[in-house]
Amino acid sequence: MSAGTVALALLLGFGAGILAGLLGVGGGILFVPTLVGLGLGQLDAEATSLLAILPTVAAGTWRQRQYGNVRWRIALVVGLASIAGVEAGVRIATALSEVTLRRLFAVLIMIVAAQLAWRVRRPAPYASTS
Numbered sequence: 001m002s003a004g005t006v007a008l009a010l011l012l013g014f015g016a017g018i019l020a021g022l023l024g025v026g027g028g029i030l031f032v033p034t035l036v037g038l039g040l041g042q043l044d045a046e047a048t049s050l051l052a053i054l055p056t057v058a059a060g061t062w063r064q065r066q067y068g069n070v071r072w073r074i075a076l077v078v079g080l081a082s083i084a085g086v087e088a089g090v091r092i093a094t095a096l097s098e099v100t101l102r103r104l105f106a107v108l109i110m111i112v113a114a115q116l117a118w119r120v121r122r123p124a125p126y127a128s129t130s
Helices: 003-023 027-037 042-066 072-095 098-121
Strands: none
Touching: 003 027, 003 042, 027 042, 027 098, 042 072, 042 098
């Protein structure tokens, strides 16, 4: 890797981390396109994103815990279930072609965008404090 690629990766990772924390979106939605843009294949980008998100998850959980926003029992159930989901996902992802993975990821991004656009139309469930 060149110094420019490392600098770009650091900048994009920092920006993706800010957006993930600010908007509460999963980092993979941001990290996978970033990693593909840096030259990784789709499968490698997805696998790298899974590892790269761990520090973000730890930092976000730590901060949200301080505010009393973490529901530990639910987090444990979701976390344990996600392990089985990741195992199944890896088996499926390695069986699919690169093109199919990219198309499926594009569909996921469109669904997330549509969901966010739909939510903007509805009033907030609680008033903002700012």
